[in-house]
Amino acid sequence: MDTKTASEQRKFRLTPEERSFWDENGYFVRFNVFTKEENDVLRQIADDIAVGKRSFPTTNIDQNALVRDEKVEASGIHAMHKIHHVSCYCPEFLDRVRDPRLTDPVVDLLGPDLLGLNNLYIWKVPKIGLGFPWHQDKWYFNHQYKTEMTVGTWTAIDAADVDNGCLYVIPGSHKYGILKHEDLEGSQQNEFKIAREAKDEEGVAVEVPLGAVVWFNNQLLHKSTDNHSLRFRRCNVAHYISANAERIPKKDSKNIRPVMWVTGETYAEKMAPIYRDVLPISDSD
Numbered sequence: 001m002d003t004k005t006a007s008e009q010r011k012f013r014l015t016p017e018e019r020s021f022w023d024e025n026g027y028f029v030r031f032n033v034f035t036k037e038e039n040d041v042l043r044q045i046a047d048d049i050a051v052g053k054r055s056f057p058t059t060n061i062d063q064n065a066l067v068r069d070e071k072v073e074a075s076g077i078h079a080m081h082k083i084h085h086v087s088c089y090c091p092e093f094l095d096r097v098r099d100p101r102l103t104d105p106v107v108d109l110l111g112p113d114l115l116g117l118n119n120l121y122i123w124k125v126p127k128i129g130l131g132f133p134w135h136q137d138k139w140y141f142n143h144q145y146k147t148e149m150t151v152g153t154w155t156a157i158d159a160a161d162v163d164n165g166c167l168y169v170i171p172g173s174h175k176y177g178i179l180k181h182e183d184l185e186g187s188q189q190n191e192f193k194i195a196r197e198a199k200d201e202e203g204v205a206v207e208v209p210l211g212a213v214v215w216f217n218n219q220l221l222h223k224s225t226d227n228h229s230l231r232f233r234r235c236n237v238a239h240y241i242s243a244n245a246e247r248i249p250k251k252d253s254k255n256i257r258p259v260m261w262v263t264g265e266t267y268a269e270k271m272a273p274i275y276r277d278v279l280p281i282s283d284s285d
């Protein structure tokens with residue numbers, strides 16, 4: 001498929017049906033967006049990072065919490081949970097973030113000037129892969145940026161279903177406002193907090209074949225369950241923000257998260273620094 005379209009063509013833009021589903025529910029899904037071969041390129045890079053064949057900042061690598069807490073033994077890929085800010089260090093992931101099949105609908109939602117925020121690759125390995133609690137990604141972004149809406153895309157590297165830990169969403173919860181998020185206890189991935197007010201019975205499983213993409217409003221309540229199957233459930237998550245958004249100044253400049261240019265104009269005074277190319281990996285990373 002020729003995906004290198006001129007940006008003004010925008011052949012993957014939102015349909016009116018998707019737009020009204022989005023407005024009502026806070027997400028929508030497309031099937032067959034990426035081929036297995038295209039996703040295999042990302043999978044191979046992530047696996048190479050997991051086994052140390054490709055360098056990546058160790059601060060951006062999260063082990064499975066059960067392995068970390070020595071509750072189960074696993075190594076290599078099977079000890080992985082996720083890596084984050086991947087598109088800041090791997091050109092193939094940066095290309096994916098800028099792929100019009102992901103960005104055309106985002107331009108319809110956020111406008112023509114887009115920046116890429118966090119970018120994750122999640123393994124959720126067979127049997128021990130852990131889920132994520134109910135949360136709203138915007139709770140996290142609100143500590144870093146001032147803006148009305150940000151948009152996430154969730155690409156299925158493998159088919160995802162209730163057995164291997166697919167996403168669950170609460171349709172319409174993007175209209176709830178931002179709920180309180182609290183710490184988790186136990187062997188969990190402790191980088192995530194839980195929105196305890198979310199009602200589990202309102203959750204809808206989003207089962208998808210590999211290559212499908214879920215676009216979601218970052219205020220949408222979502223979670224995922226543990227992987228009880230013998231299959232992997234891998235995904236790539238890319239978050240977008242309008243370049244018109246403003247960064248909230250941080251005292252500690254070392255902890256400023258990198259923001260990647262995606263498309264359109266930039267407003268450096270609001271968001272500096274903005275990167276156009278992948279960053280070098282230093283020895284201290």
Ligand SMILES: O=C(O)CCC(=O)C(=O)O
Nearest residue numbers: 122132137223224235237
């Ligand atoms: O892929 C998953 O299991 C959940 C990911 C998620 O909730 C997130 O990235 O915010």
